[in-house]
Amino acid sequence: MTPNSPDLPITITGIGSVSPYGPLAGLIPQCPVESSAITAWTTAGLRRAFLVKPFRPASVVPGAKTRRLDRLSAWALVASSLAIQDAGIDLSQIDRSRVAVVFATAFGCVELTEAFYQSAATNGWSGTDPITFPETLANAPASHVSLFHDLRGPNLTVSSKGFAGESALIQAASLLRHGQADLAVVIAGDTLTRAVYEWYEAADLLSPACYNSEPLPEGCDFMPSEGVAALVLEPLGRCEIRSEARSYAHFRSGRWAAGGQPVEIIRQMLGGSVPSLTVCTGNGAPCASSPTAALAREIVGHAAAIVPPHAVAAGLVNTGALLHLILALSERPSSGQTLLLGSSGDSGFAALLLELP
Amino acid sequence: MTDIQKTIVVTGVGVVSPYGIGLACLQAGMLAGKCCLAPAKDVYPGFAGTTAPVEACVLLPDEGSISRYSRTDRLAVVAARNAVADFDCESSAFRESGVVMASTVAGLTEIDAGIVPDPAAWYRRGGLSRATSYPVAHVADAVGEHLGVRGPRCAVSVACASGAMAIALGANLLLDGAAPMIFPGGSDALCPFTLSGFNSLQALDPSPCRPFDQNRKGLNLGEGSAVLVLETLAGATARNANVLAVLRGWAMTNDAFHPTAPQKEGNGLAECMRLAMEMAEAGSDEIGYVNAHGTGTPLNDIAEANAYETAFRGRSRPVPVSSTKSYFGHCLGAAGALEAAITIIAVRCGALFPTLRLTEPIESPGVDWLRGEVRRQPLPLAMSVSAGFGGSNTALIFGSARS
Numbered sequence: 001m002t003p004n005s006p007d008l009p010i011t012i013t014g015i016g017s018v019s020p021y022g023p024l025a026g027l028i029p030q031c032p033v034e035s036s037a038i039t040a041w042t043t044a045g046l047r048r049a050f051l052v053k054p055f056r057p058a059s060v061v062p063g064a065k066t067r068r069l070d071r072l073s074a075w076a077l078v079a080s081s082l083a084i085q086d087a088g089i090d091l092s093q094i095d096r097s098r099v100a101v102v103f104a105t106a107f108g109c110v111e112l113t114e115a116f117y118q119s120a121a122t123n124g125w126s127g128t129d130p131i132t133f134p135e136t137l138a139n140a141p142a143s144h145v146s147l148f149h150d151l152r153g154p155n156l157t158v159s160s161k162g163f164a165g166e167s168a169l170i171q172a173a174s175l176l177r178h179g180q181a182d183l184a185v186v187i188a189g190d191t192l193t194r195a196v197y198e199w200y201e202a203a204d205l206l207s208p209a210c211y212n213s214e215p216l217p218e219g220c221d222f223m224p225s226e227g228v229a230a231l232v233l234e235p236l237g238r239c240e241i242r243s244e245a246r247s248y249a250h251f252r253s254g255r256w257a258a259g260g261q262p263v264e265i266i267r268q269m270l271g272g273s274v275p276s277l278t279v280c281t282g283n284g285a286p287c288a289s290s291p292t293a294a295l296a297r298e299i300v301g302h303a304a305a306i307v308p309p310h311a312v313a314a315g316l317v318n319t320g321a322l323l324h325l326i327l328a329l330s331e332r333p334s335s336g337q338t339l340l341l342g343s344s345g346d347s348g349f350a351a352l353l354l355e356l357p
Numbered sequence: 358m359t360d361i362q363k364t365i366v367v368t369g370v371g372v373v374s375p376y377g378i379g380l381a382c383l384q385a386g387m388l389a390g391k392c393c394l395a396p397a398k399d400v401y402p403g404f405a406g407t408t409a410p411v412e413a414c415v416l417l418p419d420e421g422s423i424s425r426y427s428r429t430d431r432l433a434v435v436a437a438r439n440a441v442a443d444f445d446c447e448s449s450a451f452r453e454s455g456v457v458m459a460s461t462v463a464g465l466t467e468i469d470a471g472i473v474p475d476p477a478a479w480y481r482r483g484g485l486s487r488a489t490s491y492p493v494a495h496v497a498d499a500v501g502e503h504l505g506v507r508g509p510r511c512a513v514s515v516a517c518a519s520g521a522m523a524i525a526l527g528a529n530l531l532l533d534g535a536a537p538m539i540f541p542g543g544s545d546a547l548c549p550f551t552l553s554g555f556n557s558l559q560a561l562d563p564s565p566c567r568p569f570d571q572n573r574k575g576l577n578l579g580e581g582s583a584v585l586v587l588e589t590l591a592g593a594t595a596r597n598a599n600v601l602a603v604l605r606g607w608a609m610t611n612d613a614f615h616p617t618a619p620q621k622e623g624n625g626l627a628e629c630m631r632l633a634m635e636m637a638e639a640g641s642d643e644i645g646y647v648n649a650h651g652t653g654t655p656l657n658d659i660a661e662a663n664a665y666e667t668a669f670r671g672r673s674r675p676v677p678v679s680s681t682k683s684y685f686g687h688c689l690g691a692a693g694a695l696e697a698a699i700t701i702i703a704v705r706c707g708a709l710f711p712t713l714r715l716t717e718p719i720e721s722p723g724v725d726w727l728r729g730e731v732r733r734q735p736l737p738l739a740m741s742v743s744a745g746f747g748g749s750n751t752a753l754i755f756g757s758a759r760s
């Protein structure tokens with residue numbers, strides 16, 4: 001039977017990200033980030049999004065060979081490397097067969113999927129590109145992370161409408177608590193491509209600000225984003241023996257569901273305590289009056305601070321939770337219990353309870 | 358937690374395979390030794406291979422109430438409905454259940470190369486709703502929506518190990534108390550994208566595949582879906598459920614060796630099997646049958662044979678192994694779930710299925726390559742093994758409900 005330690009204290013010891021703020025280890029310095037005009041493909045007029053500026057992965061992670069990889073794989077490799085570095089972990093000193101990689105994505109390696117379709121359009125299905133095909137698989141980013149770092153524990157790629165990032169965090173904690181891994185690298189993100197952006201546009205989801213040079217207004221407007229965030233999770237006892245280790249937050253518990261009574265379920269998870277800070281993870285709706293903010297108010301009352309969804313992270317839609325958390329930790333250093341909360345009418349809700357040291 | 362709360366049991370299995378709908382249909386077809394592989398028809402111009410499609414006589418629902426279903430979604434929905442055919446779908450335990458569905462193809466079945474030059478125009482021509490089913494999460498949503506369950510929903514995509522990993526993650530979620538029941542499974546449909554991809558890699562055998570044979574030439578693709586119902590023994594006992602099998606152990610590892618090729622010595626896969634046996638508290642002699650990944654590709658099968666030699670070293674007699682992909686091909690993200698269903702049949706019936714067309718097995722003294730007739734023997738424990746591109750491995754151990 002699987003060892004089961006439901007009370008195993010788990011802590012976040014490393015942070016890495018590749019986002020519109022750039023490739024960064026640790027917290028994200030507070031600075032406004034502007035949306036950019038899309039130039040990667042021909043658009044019918046001005047089209048804007050929160051984009052990751054091009055960079056050379058090998059300049060951030062020496063030895064990274066990413067020429068044939070989808071940008072999502074390259075960013076996952078960079079973000080995970082930065083998170084491991086930030087955690088102060090020397091991988092040569094640990095049993096890498098006990099390190100898990102849990103990756104969350106909504107669209108997977110959509111760039112090379114489009115490239116594969118392009119090769120079919122050009123050469124017919126009989127003439128498609130064998131180099132590209134394996135890199136179209138959704139688990140390619142996670143496998144490149146394992147391959148680069150020689151991580152031989154469980155390697156998962158998961159997705160969940162609205163809450164892929166939260167789901168990845170919960171499942172990574174589950175692996176640690178069931179003794180199926182000693183350390184987990186959790187990664188979440190997506191890339192923007194023409195097909196994805198134009199799908200948002202065709203579905204009439206874009207903010208008017210995507211079409212003009214005005215700043216994204218305060219409100220429930222959606223501007224697509226791209227990027228990857230990574231966290232290192234490990235049992236508290238494990239990181240305490242590393243002198244240089246820090247703890248950004250302790251992961252207490254998490255719930256996510258496609259429906260039901262979120263207020264009851266989350267209150268049950270909180271066990272009577274009231275978090276001092278609630279960070280709302282938007283599902284494309286970054287505003288203080290969003291359904292998530294209303295749900296947060298119902299759960300934690302009026303005394304607690306509620307951070308509305310951040311537009312850049314909300315632009316990642318299903319995979320923004322990790323970036324939401326990193327931005328909240330960066331902008332609002334505090335202590336006590338923090339609730340990471342997301343909800344949407346048709347996808348249910350997700351709630352993660354964290355304790356900031 | 359007590360043992361009864363930690364013991365995970367299977368109380369439902371739903372299947373859509375080239376044999377038809379249902380576990381009984383799959384069991385009858387396989388016990389009869391029927392091969393569903395046949396020359397492919399109408400895949401794309403120039404393709405001359407072998408596949409095993411789910412025939413049109415298997416009725417699939419057109420769409421859900423929220424969005425259009427892909428063929429992958431529809432296969433999954435039929436399998437899920439089949440899995441819970443005898444359940445009280447109005448009970449609170451059922452309504453709070455979770456879904457973990459695996460897929461690699463997902464909604465790629467609905468997209469064509471016409472999307473590339475001008476996506477917006479393609480969406481205007483009707484592609485918008487078709488593309489909605491593209492994300493792999495849509496498969497889990499389709500199943501959850503169709504069953505009317507509101508617990509956690511998750512999709513898993515780890516190439517050809519996806520279906521088995523969905524079952525492993527579903528078991529973890531149960532132990533976490535995330536839901537009273539979890540419906541884990543896998544679904545994938547045949548489509549030009551994957552056929553063309555594997556063809557470009559020269560991984561396809563144009564004839565029916567011959568896993569573990571020295572003259573093997575590659576794999577054949579199939580399609581289908583399998584969905585299990587997992588719950589704790591405590592939950593199953595409380596509702597007086599019929600326990601079909603016990604999920605005794607599960608494990609996941611990664612080779613960290615190559616993006617597509619398995620590590621030749623099969624060390625990652627062997628470690629995965631060892632960990633699953635450790636969780637099951639089973640010695641290597643206790644595993645009576647292994648349903649192999651067994652794709653029929655030269656590299657996979659030799660790595661797998663080496664993995665069996667390592668994982669079962671010290672065993673008193675060779676471990677019986679077969680690849681049931683020789684019956685209806687490799688169903689990618691559904692393969693691990695379908696093979697879990699076959700392993701459950703094996704445990705319940707005491708039937709060890711042979712690999713079809715296996716005449717000259719790989720030399721592997723620690724392995725008893727099953728071939729010829731179905732072997733009948735009591736089978737307290739059996740293992741299902743899956744591996745995939747990206748180095749992911751998963752092993753599941755099922756035990757008889759009587760144990």
